[in-house]
Amino acid sequence: MPQAAAPTLGALLRNLRSREGWTLKQMSAKSGIPVSTLSKVEHDRLTLTYDKLYQLSQKLGLRMSELFAEPGDEVAPPVTARRSLGSLATAVRVETPNYDYYYLCTELRRKRMIPVITKIRAKSEEQFGKLVHHAGEEYIYVLSGRIVVNTEFYDPVTLDEGQSIYIDSSMGHAYLAAEGCDEAEVLGVMSSADDELMHSLLSIHEVQRGAEPVAASARGAANC
Template sequence: MNTKAKPGSVLKNLRLANGWTLSEVSRRTGLPVSTLSKVENDKMSLSYDKLARISRGLEIDIGVLFSTEGPAAPLSLVTGRRSITRAGEGRVIETEPYEHIYPATDLLNKRFVPIVAEIRARSLSEFSELIRHPGEEFTFVLEGTVELHTDLYAPVTLEVGDSIYFDSGMGHVYLSAGPGPCRVLSICSGEESQLIAATRGPEAAAAASDAGESPAPPTVKRADRRRAGRS
């Protein structure tokens, strides 16, 4: 059964449970108080890099932000974990440039984050700034033509079946460069569970300002079979 993603509500509950003020969460994550307030009140959506900032700053698995439960216990050394996401399932975060479908959100303390993304943006002008988050990212084109822009390389065009692996600390955005739908599978190394603690440092406080972010209310909907998988 599909469930709606409500990271803002989870963030608020987590903040109140820990006795944190919005200012304290802002200090930990590097996100402005105004942005956090809008997120908690479901008036602003979050891109992956901002979700990653919150998970690093609060030292939680990014999956916690999609869960109705609190943070899980520390990751044990026992292996054998698995999570199955059926076609049409997954948590969805929708922004103007992208629609992100997050599979396996029931599995916490992941070492990487899988994302199926529908790319809608067609111009750099649709972004207030390039996206960046610590770690590495692998992207495989499922449908359409993708144009990847970064701050260190010339734009590169990727067709169906092409893939790219890059340092996600480098500023980057994906654009749809074809006439039809554009979808990719991205695997991001997240600073979650023990990795979060290992990367804890002043970078959150020095994170780029979000002043140019659009305040448009987010749209949260179910992942359908056409986008989340082929039946």
């Protein structure tokens, strides 16, 4: 079977522009190379000297090797094959005056998602205290009962069993048991690019507990 021909410099530049969504004029402004020159290169009517290629890579903030990387050359991320089963019986429990938290799948370290079942008892803003902020985003699904979601930039919203909400966690927020509901239960999934999200959440719990040390039953979650 004949070997596929290597892509020309013109094809490589067209692919680069396509990946970045640039016009010829935009690439010219960024690289300092005239539009007419870039156009001729892309149509294989002209090539660039090493100096010009170096200028292109420096101006665009690229490594020289990136100018010759086809999209198909990208290496797929490795499959980690991580798996964990979770249940309330094996969850790490953290108690605060407002909530009982049940952290699931805590044996997995450096998770980008933190799944947790929460039982909500606080019924007023005064009882809850200051709104909570932390990195990332979160999704809350009401398993039972009825809750009121208070957020920094929106009016309160009431969620019944089977309803859910997705929010930016850096926005101040609080979940309260709605009027007539003694305790609500929700499934929450917190997500962040921060590998230390679990530590941040436990720090919030300490504040909710009145700056007391986190309970011994919660210490295991700090290594998740």
